[in-house]
Amino acid sequence: xxxxxxMERARLKMTQADLxxxxxxxxxxxxxxxxxxxxPSTILALRLSLVFDKSVNxxxxxxEDDLN
Amino acid sequence: xxxxxxxxxxxxxxGWIILIPAILLGLFTVITDWEPALLDIEMYGPFITDYxxxxxxxxxxxxxxxNEICGILLILGGLLVAFSKQQEEDEFIQxxxxxxxxxxxxxxxxxxxxxxxxxxxxxxxxxxxxxxFTVLLLFILKFHWDLWKLKQSLSYAE
Numbered sequence: 001x002x003x004x005x006x007m008e009r010a011r012l013k014m015t016q017a018d019l020x021x022x023x024x025x026x027x028x029x030x031x032x033x034x035x036x037x038x039x040p041s042t043i044l045a046l047r048l049s050l051v052f053d054k055s056v057n058x059x060x061x062x063x064e065d066d067l068n
Numbered sequence: 069x070x071x072x073x074x075x076x077x078x079x080x081x082x083g084w085i086i087l088i089p090a091i092l093l094g095l096f097t098v099i100t101d102w103e104p105a106l107l108d109i110e111m112y113g114p115f116i117t118d119y120x121x122x123x124x125x126x127x128x129x130x131x132x133x134x135n136e137i138c139g140i141l142l143i144l145g146g147l148l149v150a151f152s153k154q155q156e157e158d159e160f161i162q163x164x165x166x167x168x169x170x171x172x173x174x175x176x177x178x179x180x181x182x183x184x185x186x187x188x189x190x191x192x193x194x195x196x197x198x199x200x201f202t203v204l205l206l207f208i209l210k211f212h213w214d215l216w217k218l219k220q221s222l223s224y225a226e
Contacts, residue, residue: 025156025160026156026158028156028160028222029158029159038160040159041159
């Protein structure tokens with residue numbers, strides 16, 4: 001799954017630790033999501049969408065592997 | 069994160085305090101067959117069988133408690149280390165936890181299958197003895213290895 005969390009985070013001048021604290025997860029989790037190593041749960045994706053004031057579809061997109 | 073079956077993080081420290089001495093004591097006991105007379109006691113057993121497997125009845129028997137103490141401490145310490153929450157327990161850590169548990173279960177039964185195929189007679193008793201603890205120990209090793217790797221791989225993209 002692709003995402004543009006890193007870009008959105010930079011737009012709001014937030015660190016990974018800031019974002020992690022806002023959505024209630026560890027910094028490792030934010031890092032793993034940004035690196036594409038982990039796909040968040042629906043609840044976490046919705047929390048992220050609230051922080052960035054964007055829809056989940058604007059933050060995350062399926063890639064080739066997810067479609068097969 | 070709310071979790072139903074995990075201990076509070078403070079118990080992990082106590083888990084290590086119990087587990088490490090229990091492993092050392094257990095290995096020492098197995099290697100040297102050390103059974104201090106102080107722990108000789110008459111105990112009640114609901115099912116007593118001899119080595120031939122014959123005779124199953126309840127009654128009292130002479131026993132040394134060292135094996136029981138080592139086994140219980142190992143299980144207790146192992147469970148506390150394995151299933152105490154991390155300070156930052158969240159859904160990603162839970163994923164690592166689940167994957168480590170699956171890995172440890174496979175590892176445990178691969179060891180047992182190898183024991184079935186290659187180890188016989190009294191040697192198999194030792195496989196069974198260690199196999200009682202391998203699932204916990206493999207899980208602890210794998211989970212903490214994964215956590216360590218995760219921390220090492222963190223790129224400070226601040």
